[in-house]
Amino acid sequence: xxxxxxxxxxxMGFLGVGFGAFGAHALAGQISPRGEDQWRTATTYLLVxxxxxxxxxxxxxxxxxxxxxxAGGVIFAGSLYLxxxxxxxAFGAVAPIGGILALAGWLAVIVxxxxxxx
Numbered sequence: 629x630x631x632x633x634x635x636x637x638x639x640m641g642f643l644g645v646g647f648g649a650f651g652a653h654a655l656a657g658q659i660s661p662r663g664e665d666q667w668r669t670a671t672t673y674l675l676v677x678x679x680x681x682x683x684x685x686x687x688x689x690x691x692x693x694x695x696x697x698x699a700g701g702v703i704f705a706g707s708l709y710l711x712x713x714x715x716x717x718a719f720g721a722v723a724p725i726g727g728i729l730a731l732a733g734w735l736a737v738i739v740x741x742x743x744x745x746x
Contacts, residue, residue: 633685633694640678663712670708677701693736700730
């Protein structure tokens with residue numbers, strides 16, 4: 629599971645940088661200002677959650693959190709990318725699912741620290 633989380637986190641980081649650059653350069657002027665904001669938000673969340681997934685891969689106590697953070701980050705960011713690019717509102721309805729999964733991941737990080745004396 630450690631290697632899988634490292635690969636997933638690395639892929640999320642790779643995609644975050646790639647999609648961020650694509651949005652800033654190839655899509656400049658091609659999507660609405662609101663779409664540009666959505667694209668930036670998606671990129672920020674994908675990159676932040678990539679780092680969190682990599683951090684969670686370091687300990688067996690945080691691996692469940694890593695799974696939730698990966699799923700949440702990908703679903704949230706992916707739905708925003710699709711919404712910004714296609715302007716199909718149904719993709720925006722998927723974003724809260726990713727958000728809930730991400731929240732569950734962050735809560736799992738908190739729970740994983742329960743009982744720590746340090």
